[in-house]
Amino acid sequence: MSNKLTNPTDIARETLKQLAARRISPTPERYEELYTEISGIATRSSGHEAALLPELLNALHKLPRQSPELLRDISLIEKAAQNRDWTSIPTILSQAIESQAGQASLTRAWSELIRELVTQWDLRSAHFSHSRKQESLAKVLLNFGNYPNLLNEKLDALVRGWADGSSAAGDIDVAEPETELEPAAEGAKPSDAGAAAVGGLDWRVWRELLVQALRIGMVQCLGPFPELQEEASSLALGAESVSSEQGMDFLAQRMKKFWVQLELKRENDNRIASGLVNLLLLLSDNLVALSGEDSWVQGQVAVVRDILAKPLSMSRLYDAEVGFKEVVYKQGMLRHSLDETEETLKRMISLFIDRLGSMADTTGGYHDKIAAYATRIGGSQGLVDLQQLLDELMQDTRVMQLDMARSREELLAARAQAEAADGRVKELETELRAVSEKVRVDQLTGALNRRGFDESFATEIARVARSGKPLCLALLDIDNFKRLNDQRGHQAGDDALVHLVKVIKDALRPTDTVSRYGGEEFVVLMPELVLSEAANVMRRMQRDLTRQFFLHNNERVLITFSAGVTRYVPGEHPETTVERADQSMYEAKKAGKNQVNVAEPPVAGG
Numbered sequence: 103m104s105n106k107l108t109n110p111t112d113i114a115r116e117t118l119k120q121l122a123a124r125r126i127s128p129t130p131e132r133y134e135e136l137y138t139e140i141s142g143i144a145t146r147s148s149g150h151e152a153a154l155l156p157e158l159l160n161a162l163h164k165l166p167r168q169s170p171e172l173l174r175d176i177s178l179i180e181k182a183a184q185n186r187d188w189t190s191i192p193t194i195l196s197q198a199i200e201s202q203a204g205q206a207s208l209t210r211a212w213s214e215l216i217r218e219l220v221t222q223w224d225l226r227s228a229h230f231s232h233s234r235k236q237e238s239l240a241k242v243l244l245n246f247g248n249y250p251n252l253l254n255e256k257l258d259a260l261v262r263g264w265a266d267g268s269s270a271a272g273d274i275d276v277a278e279p280e281t282e283l284e285p286a287a288e289g290a291k292p293s294d295a296g297a298a299a300v301g302g303l304d305w306r307v308w309r310e311l312l313v314q315a316l317r318i319g320m321v322q323c324l325g326p327f328p329e330l331q332e333e334a335s336s337l338a339l340g341a342e343s344v345s346s347e348q349g350m351d352f353l354a355q356r357m358k359k360f361w362v363q364l365e366l367k368r369e370n371d372n373r374i375a376s377g378l379v380n381l382l383l384l385l386s387d388n389l390v391a392l393s394g395e396d397s398w399v400q401g402q403v404a405v406v407r408d409i410l411a412k413p414l415s416m417s418r419l420y421d422a423e424v425g426f427k428e429v430v431y432k433q434g435m436l437r438h439s440l441d442e443t444e445e446t447l448k449r450m451i452s453l454f455i456d457r458l459g460s461m462a463d464t465t466g467g468y469h470d471k472i473a474a475y476a477t478r479i480g481g482s483q484g485l486v487d488l489q490q491l492l493d494e495l496m497q498d499t500r501v502m503q504l505d506m507a508r509s510r511e512e513l514l515a516a517r518a519q520a521e522a523a524d525g526r527v528k529e530l531e532t533e534l535r536a537v538s539e540k541v542r543v544d545q546l547t548g549a550l551n552r553r554g555f556d557e558s559f560a561t562e563i564a565r566v567a568r569s570g571k572p573l574c575l576a577l578l579d580i581d582n583f584k585r586l587n588d589q590r591g592h593q594a595g596d597d598a599l600v601h602l603v604k605v606i607k608d609a610l611r612p613t614d615t616v617s618r619y620g621g622e623e624f625v626v627l628m629p630e631l632v633l634s635e636a637a638n639v640m641r642r643m644q645r646d647l648t649r650q651f652f653l654h655n656n657e658r659v660l661i662t663f664s665a666g667v668t669r670y671v672p673g674e675h676p677e678t679t680v681e682r683a684d685q686s687m688y689e690a691k692k693a694g695k696n697q698v699n700v701a702e703p704p705v706a707g708g
């Protein structure tokens with residue numbers, strides 16, 4: 103009270119008012135104590151002690167470890183003060199201080215404990231599978247989350263057990279603590295005594311986080327597993343309707359079962375995915391063995407193997423799918439022509455054989471006729487007969503000559519056609535090889551694809567080793583591309599990619615290359631430029647894009663990109679250069695997009 107009352111009647115009236123307001127029973131001692139407090143006149147030592155009490159309690163509440171023991175001591179001090187038992191307060195206070203000191207030495211520093219927990223969590227252990235660790239950790243958190251000191255102790259035991267590999271660690275005493283302990287959270291915040299809090303957060307906040315995690319994180323991802331998806335939805339509903347902290351405990355039991363199911367499903371998925379990859383590798387091995395000299399098949403198989411060798415990602419699969427569709431379509435067309443040509447060749451050959459057959463027939467007939475003529479010549483009766491015979495013979499010979507000449511011409515024509523067909527087969531095979539080569543090029547934009555990029559980067563790196571000249575690399579990513587797709591459709595997105603690559607190519611020298619690195623990510627390789635020059639090239643490209651608009655439905659759409667530029671350091675792994683550019687591009691995105699960020703490689707040895 104700032105204005106101290108001086109008139110005894112006013113002080114007495116105020117004292118009575120305060121007794122009623124504070125619900126203090128109006129005993130003579132209480133009246134006297136309050137009167138002293140209001141008047142500000144400390145006539146007896148008890149007034150000083152009572153005035154000190156709130157400060158003392160406040161200080162106790164601010165101690166770092168709000169253990170159940172301390173909270174009990176605080177409530178004992180409050181009770182003693184109510185009973186005006188001032189003499190026992192110093193004893194309780196010294197007990198409380200001793201217990202604080204004891205607790206401090208018993209518990210392990212949280213930061214150290216959590217570091218150890220994370221390390222042990224990641225380490226593989228012969229005794230503890232990941233799911234077993236998860237289960238015991240969940241038990242400890244569930245049962246001791248509200249008792250910081252016990253939690254510290256139990257976690258410490260758990261982590262030590264994991265580290266020792268002692269199988270007993272899985273069986274540490276994780277039963278709930280004795281109920282006489284009041285949860286620390288009850289009194290941890292004197293200003294918010296009713297709100298039970300775990301690690302500083304109200305359980306209601308945890309409930310909300312859990313509902314969101316289930317709805318956004320789980321339900322959405324569990325599409326392929328309807329039962330699990332249903333369980334996640336029902337858990338989210340259950341969590342939403344929880345109205346007390348105990349309700350959360352009950353929910354935790356269901357959550358644990360759900361985790362176990364999830365873990366099993368995940369392991370199963372991993373096995374299926376690795377099984378499929380192995381199967382594909384086996385198939386591709388057999389394809390290579392079967393295809394023999396067919397280099398176009400080998401080219402495609404090499405692409406599949408490239409993809410399988412790296413961790414699968416949606417953008418890689420997308421690239422492969424686009425490339426394959428194009429190749430399959432073109433090969434289908436070429437195969438058709440090839441089949442037709444082979445058919446023609448077969449027809450030629452059978453015609454040739456027919457002709458040979460009929461020639462043999464004709465010559466066979468001629469032999470017969472000659473033999474007949476010889477017999478008749480032998481039996482001829484005179485020159486007139488012979489003259490007659492010779493006339494017939496000459497006639498037949500002329501017919502046969504004509505037959506022969508016709509057969510010969512037909513045979514020559516057939517041979518010419520067969521040679522032409524053979525030439526066409528060779529031509530088609532060359533074309534097929536060219537199509538196979540195209541798997542180095544992104545079919546949509548005409549930029550190099552990942553395979554093409556890997557090859558051209560390797561070539562440029564070899565050139566740097568020979569010439570010692572610089573090589574710069576920029577990674578660029580279109581800004582807000584998802585929005586463009588969503589607002590204008592996927593086809594517009596595709597057209598925008600084609601437009602961007604055209605603008606990029608126009609801005610580059612013939613020695614530079616642009617490759618499609620992912621969906622809307624491109625890599626530009628700029629040999630023989632220093633970093634500042636390469637950054638300027640990228641900035642010029644950004645200016646070009648503001649002049650050469652992308653037209654969609656006759657509407658001008660501005661495409662922008664963010665880029666990271668860096669320099670290849672001789673000897674470093676190519677992926678390191680790309681990662682540095684990627685990180686730098688990410689910085690450009692963070693800084694507001696539509697900008698070029700330059701990443702100087704770290705100084706060697708520094």
Ligand SMILES: Nc1nc2c(ncn2[C@@H]2O[C@H](COP(=O)(O)OP(=O)(O)OP(=O)(O)O)[C@@H](O)[C@H]2O)c(=O)[nH]1
Nearest residue numbers: 579580581582583584585587592593595596621622
């Ligand atoms: N039309 C089309 N869209 C693609 C292609 N490849 C990837 N995308 C889409 O590109 C979008 C990329 O979105 P995000 O990764 O969220 O990036 P963003 O919207 O550009 O956002 P910022 O990178 O942060 O600016 C996704 O919607 C993909 O579906 C493609 O070949 N064609």
